Amino acid sequence: MPHILDGKKIAQNLKDQLKIEIENIKIKSKRVPGLAVIQIGNIAASSVYVKAKTKAAKEVGIDVIDHHLAESTNQNDLINLINQLNNNDDVNGILVQLPLPKTINEDLVLNSILPEKDADGFHPLNVGKLSISQKNDENLMIPCTPYGCLLLLRELNINLAGKNAVVIGRSNIVGKPMAQLLLKESCTVTTVHSKTQNIESICRNADILVAAIGKPEFVNRDWVKEGAIIIDVGINRIKVNDAKSKLVGDVMFDEVKDKCHAITPVPGGVGPMTIACLLRNTTIAFKKIKNLNRI
């Protein structure tokens, strides 16, 4: 039987730790970390994510400052708001929920967030630090989804060094930082993508396969090595029939699972880890600014 990596439970453990840490921080400094969450417009998926992030932050004792702006918000107003939050001592982390309306330059907005408050780890300075650093250490602001994937892998208590890891997808949010993290764990890392030839045979050699391509059930049984570890980052909604839809990952879970050593389900795998890692980044940002030692 494969290990089904229970992201919900593992994220809860991380949140429980953070909760205790924040309680101690509060005793020590009379303050708690603050997270500003900016959402523009009313994309349904964004609203779901923002709600889940806000709820989780409050659970662990992080103050949430909500900024829900109209779809018509222009770029300057958004950057002005970010500048205000950059200068606000009560705000330790700033999260801009993506995607933004097409009239707004996403890079410009993300670059305007103070790197020290960059809860998502998307600022180029943090991206560069992640690439350069020799270890995946706890003081880096690491993009939440790939870091969540790494924490899931660590739950298995296996030596990652020398493992053959294949990352499907090369986005700035998941694929590229995931490859960096795995490389620092001394995996042999291959990144495959839409232009890759023989993608199946490359995946079939993977001891660790991270699917982050956003295509429903893209990876089937033939792509998977016996005994592999599968991390499924995809969250795709597909129609079951005219009335019903369901969430599926980038991997055909049911037909793949018996072939694996371990696999993450969708939902309940990577998703909850992403949120927990956002709270981790916010707490790290607070401790850095307040110069608190780890308690």
Next chain:
Amino acid sequence: MPHILDGKKIAQNLKDQLKIEIENIKIKSKRVPGLAVIQIGNIAASSVYVKAKTKAAKEVGIDVIDHHLAESTNQNDLINLINQLNNNDDVNGILVQLPLPKTINEDLVLNSILPEKDADGFHPLNVGKLSISQKNDENLMIPCTPYGCLLLLRELNINLAGKNAVVIGRSNIVGKPMAQLLLKESCTVTTVHSKTQNIESICRNADILVAAIGKPEFVNRDWVKEGAIIIDVGINRIKVNDAKSKLVGDVMFDEVKDKCHAITPVPGGVGPMTIACLLRNTTIAFKKIKNLNRI
């Protein structure tokens, strides 16, 4: 017969272009780009590199400001010097020749260089921008050696998209940025290193093999796919006998070359490209600060 990629000639072409560009810049702005070169101590290899870089810069019309400091220079004095150069409008590029004495924190020093003047492309902000950007465009400050390797590949006029690229080595100076560059050319990219298992068989699948591991003649004929393109970043001095030594790459050139579509020699392959790309970065930095359009 394989293509022997003549780095000396290709670098000369790039320098000739830069020379014309700098002449035009001079006419337009009455100024030329300035490069500050800092060397600490007298490591023989460093002196050779600094001399070659200085000579090449002068050839294309870049002003070189030389700072050769004593081995005993302390970290604060070095950072003070960098701060002065950061504020000096005549300096567009700052190069700190590595390695530094062990008493000096290399990261701290490199991070103190203004990203806009970071001629080596090692500052975390530039590393992050390289990772994030969708294209290997001409305004990025890209680490010189990997960018030189990419320019050599482009000389072959082949479509890189979908090619299976393997990078041996994961240094911040070569391996990691090389992987980023190849990924943006839409290669399928694998990074292998000292912890990799089955390194030979992975290399044998490479359409493009970049060896940057610093081990003399590490890659032999069995590791190479028929028709592969080999870029050899290694520059290793080995003893021939008690009286003589010679430079060799990370690849056994003589026994590998007949199996390849193309290969770089050592010396005369990647080395000259590294220097030419340093001059390119300095010129880009000048144009950005002066806000000159490409002439």
